[in-house]
Amino acid sequence: METVLDTAKPTAQNGLLTQKPKWLRVKLPTGKKYTELRGLVDKYKLHTICTSGSCPNMGECWGEGTATFMILGNVCTRSCGFCGVKTGRPETVDWDEPEKVARSIKLMNIKHAVITSVDRDDLKDGGSIIWAETVKAIRRMNPNTTLETLIPDFQGIERNIDRIIEVAPEVVSHNMETVKRLTREVRIQAKYERSLEVLRYLKDNGINRTKSGIMLGLGETEEEVIQTMHDLRAVNLDVLTIGQYLQPSKKHLPVKEFITPDQFKKYEEIGLELGFRHVESGALVRSSYKAQKHIL
Numbered sequence: 001m002e003t004v005l006d007t008a009k010p011t012a013q014n015g016l017l018t019q020k021p022k023w024l025r026v027k028l029p030t031g032k033k034y035t036e037l038r039g040l041v042d043k044y045k046l047h048t049i050c051t052s053g054s055c056p057n058m059g060e061c062w063g064e065g066t067a068t069f070m071i072l073g074n075v076c077t078r079s080c081g082f083c084g085v086k087t088g089r090p091e092t093v094d095w096d097e098p099e100k101v102a103r104s105i106k107l108m109n110i111k112h113a114v115i116t117s118v119d120r121d122d123l124k125d126g127g128s129i130i131w132a133e134t135v136k137a138i139r140r141m142n143p144n145t146t147l148e149t150l151i152p153d154f155q156g157i158e159r160n161i162d163r164i165i166e167v168a169p170e171v172v173s174h175n176m177e178t179v180k181r182l183t184r185e186v187r188i189q190a191k192y193e194r195s196l197e198v199l200r201y202l203k204d205n206g207i208n209r210t211k212s213g214i215m216l217g218l219g220e221t222e223e224e225v226i227q228t229m230h231d232l233r234a235v236n237l238d239v240l241t242i243g244q245y246l247q248p249s250k251k252h253l254p255v256k257e258f259i260t261p262d263q264f265k266k267y268e269e270i271g272l273e274l275g276f277r278h279v280e281s282g283a284l285v286r287s288s289y290k291a292q293k294h295i296l
Contacts, residue, residue: 021258023283024244029059037062037108044107049116049288056284061291065111068150068288069101071134072127076118078189082177082215084248085118093123093130098137105142112292113138115169116150121189126152128160135167146170148211148291156194158201165205170295171239172202173211175287176232179224186218186253200235209277211239211294213287218245219256222263229271239278239294242267243285259283 029038041051049068050058061067072093079087094100105113115134120127135147148171154160164172176195177183183192195212203210212232216225225242232240242264247255264281271279280289 021260023261024246024258026056026284027059029062031059031063033065034059034062037067040108044104048104049114055286057286057289061288064290064292065109066114066288066292067105067108067110068114068116068291069104070116070118071097071101072117072120072130074118077121078119078187080177080187080190081253082186082218082245082248084252090118090120090122093127095130095133097130098134099141101134102137102141105138105145110142110145112146112148112295113142114148114150114288114291116287117152119152119189121155125163126154126157126160128154128163132163132167135164135169139167146292146295148173148288148294150175150287151198153190153195153198156197161198161201162205165202165207168207171209171211171291172207173213173239173287174198174202175213176228177213177215178218179214179220179228180231181224182218182220196231196235199232199237203236209238209295210236211241212237213241213243215243215245216259216264217255217257218253225267226270229267229274229276233274233276238276240271240276240280241285241287241289242271242279242281243289244283 041048049070050061073090074086075090076085076087077090117127138145138147147169149164149169150173151164153174174195178186180192183190199210199212214228244259245255264283268279268281278294
């Protein structure tokens with residue numbers, strides 16, 4: 001009998017309980033590589049988004065030698081309506097963190113690492129110095145590991161974005177998260193046009209591979225999704241991920257719709273026709289899904 005991680009629990013929607021569809025059921029992670037990495041993570045108390053976020057793709061990604069790490073603490077200065085990360089006053093910066101992350105990657109023998117962070121609007125540099133130092137430390141300790149940096153918008157301040165450009169990760173990602181109309185509700189302190197300009201600035205200043213992601217099921221229309229895809233191609237984006245929004249808690253925005261596999265496939269086909277190099281589109285797709293393939 002196949003073992004699955006049952007994500008099909010009832011969810012609140014407009015005051016009613018609605019069963020999640022069957023396509024939101026995934027296999028429990030298995031395999032030799034996953035078991036080895038899980039043991040290392042537990043033994044050395046390594047912090048990965050894969051485990052802390054209970055990502056449905058953890059087994060598949062770890063089997064490919066890919067993992068995601070979050071830097072700059074676990075408290076965000078923003079309060080987005082979709083995100084389960086704590087919001088409030090962050091702790092002081094840990095200047096040893098770059099070396100800690102680099103050591104974790106070495107212990108886990110990671111081939112492709114994704115680095116992300118909370119927003120740190122409390123810091124003058126937005127956390128960009130730690131970002132750059134983390135990339136440098138990983139490069140020193142893991143010269144054969146490729147990197148994706150999933151960055152915040154740094155409030156659009158170019159000198160902070162420049163620090164990422166200078167260390168030249170193979171992929172630089174910044175998520176749009178949703179369509180223009182819903183941005184104020186979903187990403188309260190963010191701006192749709194500012195995110196587009198960050199992605200444009202990265203590409204115009206030498207980043208070889210840029211990437212972004214959006215979530216569906218928040219009340220957007222098909223027309224709005226396609227318009228967002230056009231907007232992203234207009235800033236020469238290379239890689240797009242499209243996944244299903246799932247409500248982290250009752251305090252967060254409700255799921256308005258469960259997008260069907262056929263609709264996700266349609267968006268994938270449209271994206272490829274528009275000229276994206278890679279489009280990952282599916283209910284369980286997350287930002288770092290198949291990330292190791294996006295450098296090609």
